[in-house]
Amino acid sequence: xxxxxxxxxxxxxxxxxxxxxxxxxxxxxxxxxxxxxxxxxxxxxxxxxxxxxxxxxxxxxxxxxxxxxxxxxxxxxxxxxxxxxxxxxxxxxxxxxxxxxxxxxxxxxxxxxxxxxxxxxxxxxxxxxxxxxxxxxxxxxxxxxxxxxxxxxxxxxxxxxxxxxxxxxxxxxxxxxxxxxxxxxxxxxxxxxxxxxxxxxxxxxxxxxxxxxxxxxxxxxxxxxxxxxxxxxxxxxxxxxxxxxxxxxxxxxxxxxxxxxxxxxxxxxxxxxxxxxxxxxxxxxxxxxxxxxxxxxxxxxxxxxxxxxxxxxxxxxxxxxxxxxxxxxxxxxxxxxxxxxxxxxxxxxxxxxxxxxxxxxxxxxxxxxxxxxxxxxxxxxxxxxxxxxxxxxxxxxxxxxxxxxxxxxxxxxxxxxxxxxxxxxxxxxxxxxxxxxxxxxxxxxxxxxxxxxxxxxxxxxxxxxxxxxxxxxxxxxxxxxxxxxxxxxxxxxxxxxxxxxxxxxxxxxxxxxxxxxxxxxxxxxxxxxxxxxxxxxxxxxxxxxxxxxxxxxxxxxxxxxxxxxxx
Amino acid sequence: xxxxxxxxxxxxxxxxxxxxxxxxxxxxxxxxxxxxxxxxxxxxxxxxxxxxxxxxxxxxxxxxxxxxxxxxxxxxxxxxxxxxxxxxxxxxxxxxxxxxxxxxxxxxxxxxxxxxxxxxxxxxxxxxxxxxxxxxxxxxxxxxxxxxxxxxxxxxxxxxxxxxxxxxxxxxxxxxxxxxxxxxxxxxxxxxxxxxxxxxxxxxxxxxxxxxxx
Numbered sequence: 001x002x003x004x005x006x007x008x009x010x011x012x013x014x015x016x017x018x019x020x021x022x023x024x025x026x027x028x029x030x031x032x033x034x035x036x037x038x039x040x041x042x043x044x045x046x047x048x049x050x051x052x053x054x055x056x057x058x059x060x061x062x063x064x065x066x067x068x069x070x071x072x073x074x075x076x077x078x079x080x081x082x083x084x085x086x087x088x089x090x091x092x093x094x095x096x097x098x099x100x101x102x103x104x105x106x107x108x109x110x111x112x113x114x115x116x117x118x119x120x121x122x123x124x125x126x127x128x129x130x131x132x133x134x135x136x137x138x139x140x141x142x143x144x145x146x147x148x149x150x151x152x153x154x155x156x157x158x159x160x161x162x163x164x165x166x167x168x169x170x171x172x173x174x175x176x177x178x179x180x181x182x183x184x185x186x187x188x189x190x191x192x193x194x195x196x197x198x199x200x201x202x203x204x205x206x207x208x209x210x211x212x213x214x215x216x217x218x219x220x221x222x223x224x225x226x227x228x229x230x231x232x233x234x235x236x237x238x239x240x241x242x243x244x245x246x247x248x249x250x251x252x253x254x255x256x257x258x259x260x261x262x263x264x265x266x267x268x269x270x271x272x273x274x275x276x277x278x279x280x281x282x283x284x285x286x287x288x289x290x291x292x293x294x295x296x297x298x299x300x301x302x303x304x305x306x307x308x309x310x311x312x313x314x315x316x317x318x319x320x321x322x323x324x325x326x327x328x329x330x331x332x333x334x335x336x337x338x339x340x341x342x343x344x345x346x347x348x349x350x351x352x353x354x355x356x357x358x359x360x361x362x363x364x365x366x367x368x369x370x371x372x373x374x375x376x377x378x379x380x381x382x383x384x385x386x387x388x389x390x391x392x393x394x395x396x397x398x399x400x401x402x403x404x405x406x407x408x409x410x411x412x413x414x415x416x417x418x419x420x421x422x423x424x425x426x427x428x429x430x431x432x433x434x435x436x437x438x439x440x441x442x443x444x445x446x447x448x449x450x451x452x453x454x455x456x457x458x459x460x461x462x463x464x465x466x467x468x469x470x471x472x473x474x475x476x477x478x479x480x481x482x483x484x485x486x487x488x489x490x491x492x493x494x495x496x497x498x499x500x501x502x503x504x505x506x507x508x509x510x511x512x513x514x515x516x517x518x519x520x521x522x523x524x525x526x527x528x529x530x531x532x533x534x535x536x537x538x539x540x541x542x543x544x545x546x547x548x549x550x551x552x553x554x555x556x557x558x559x560x561x562x563x564x565x566x567x
Numbered sequence: 568x569x570x571x572x573x574x575x576x577x578x579x580x581x582x583x584x585x586x587x588x589x590x591x592x593x594x595x596x597x598x599x600x601x602x603x604x605x606x607x608x609x610x611x612x613x614x615x616x617x618x619x620x621x622x623x624x625x626x627x628x629x630x631x632x633x634x635x636x637x638x639x640x641x642x643x644x645x646x647x648x649x650x651x652x653x654x655x656x657x658x659x660x661x662x663x664x665x666x667x668x669x670x671x672x673x674x675x676x677x678x679x680x681x682x683x684x685x686x687x688x689x690x691x692x693x694x695x696x697x698x699x700x701x702x703x704x705x706x707x708x709x710x711x712x713x714x715x716x717x718x719x720x721x722x723x724x725x726x727x728x729x730x731x732x733x734x735x736x737x738x739x740x741x742x743x744x745x746x747x748x749x750x751x752x753x754x755x756x757x758x759x760x761x762x763x764x765x766x767x768x769x770x771x772x773x774x775x776x777x778x779x780x781x
Contacts, residue, residue: 393627461656464624467647468654469674469724479673483664564706565663 033418063240075226120325332535608781623647
């Protein structure tokens, strides 16, 4: 646009720069803060010699290689299982009523924090869990919980399933938004009219284009599940644990010498996640090769009923298990006495809620203020960047978009430890602002990605009308564009709040344990096993983001009660 | 050109418009106050880009030479908000989060206090027999009503020229005649130089002015 604000006179032109610095600054500093000690440099601890010894020593820690293998396995397997279930559901149910029903359930499930979902799942499948209670004694014959190791099993199967449960809603929504960009119905019509079966059509003509759009979020899932801490503490093996859990123990070790070991371990974590990503890349190439050959051999694969039934059942089972997990959390939070094989507690009570109300207060206030702060910063930066695109005709290149995903693909534990090392050095750890800013690194990408499409597809003629009526660009932004985009902005805010509330590691490492939030407190209860107390914390954890989403849906109607546009 | 001729007029002086280097149009025309000049052409002929050039919204893939002079002032490089050029599109584009009255207040310059401004808006609505629509949600109005409100919004912003980008083509034929009559009459009353872009021969005939075919 030819306008007066072209050039450096408009402060908006700095927005993309600020955003890139906000995302990459901590990432690079954090990686430096891990790499230097890992190779022996840590001047304040007397480390001034380049050495490989820490990287070697750490591999001799008991169970180390098992931890590494577990991380790689969980990263790849979680992603593979989740993606298979999601795409099979898309292939089988796209355009059907059952698809719409599942979609309605999936969006709220996406906002449930990982830790809360993991607790609920544990309460469901544990030997003394709800499933066993529902089946006992009439089906199992048990009058006491069996002595089985279901959760915290050494192979990490409970962890794997728990993560799959939580990643499916995410990948489902990613798939949904990718589908809206590639004309799925047209593609399907073409293939089906050539005589191909419904499922096969989807896999041959929709999936390749869809996966291209989903690739970065999928990588984020690999990286996340190969380096997850909170879910691993709740569902994962105890010894040897997943590598990130082991790292957290070393990072929290009071012996300063352990800093070198922890840093060296973090470098191995980077390696483990990288290996998981590499395995995935090879798998991608393999499937593309096989898929291309299978697509052109002329087979129509019309008989796909068995596939559709299986896929629909699997997807429905995921939703049912997730919902049951949330129900059992609720029951435990208000349970009175609950003897083993009984399906329900003999009484319900709110006394534990009342007793813990004062203890809950600080973590709730912290969680909300951190979430609000990081979301607000992310919103302002996102709007500034997107408005700058319009005013100065700058488009984010695909490479710039990849920067948004970097904080989601580099394992949190690997670079946040480095950041905390710097903060400790300058006495900045353990206070509100560093924690809120650390959250912003992970909230900003989601806020940006969730808002970008609707901001960019806004009918620019509204702005031209406003401007030609004499409004300045800022007035047009403030009084026309932002109010009209209120719905997507509020939804992005609710998403940002949900992401922030669920954050465990940034709060713990940057807050140095002195900024407790509902999530850090909930995860800390994992070892104790007080199910009623865990139920209460996990419920609060689930409710906070849910309130955000409900508020985001209702607010436009409340602010503009008589406008068809917001209905 | 003498001053008497350009006073209140919209002059396109040797305007040449290029897209990615290739020439789209070449115009030299003066639109007198109260006159409607129609530009006709197929899609892709650059007629909408001509309006973007005059109103200041030309995307950077376009380039041009020549000058746009409105009421004796060169506005070729002016900020779009300062050009005093009223725009009407094929869609009414009333702001859907504001009421009809608030839409009109958005168009009205910030002169006078709140009651004075509201009075002006009501008077403008009353003058065209639409006083009762003030508190309505724009999306609940008929297409014809929306178009008329959009025009009043433009006129309240006190433009010195009117640019119409196929403003009647979204309306069905019975309504189209009425709205077209309404718009042309208002432009005449306000004595505005008006540039109409269309591909509809009837629009051009009814405008009663010079017709330029690209």
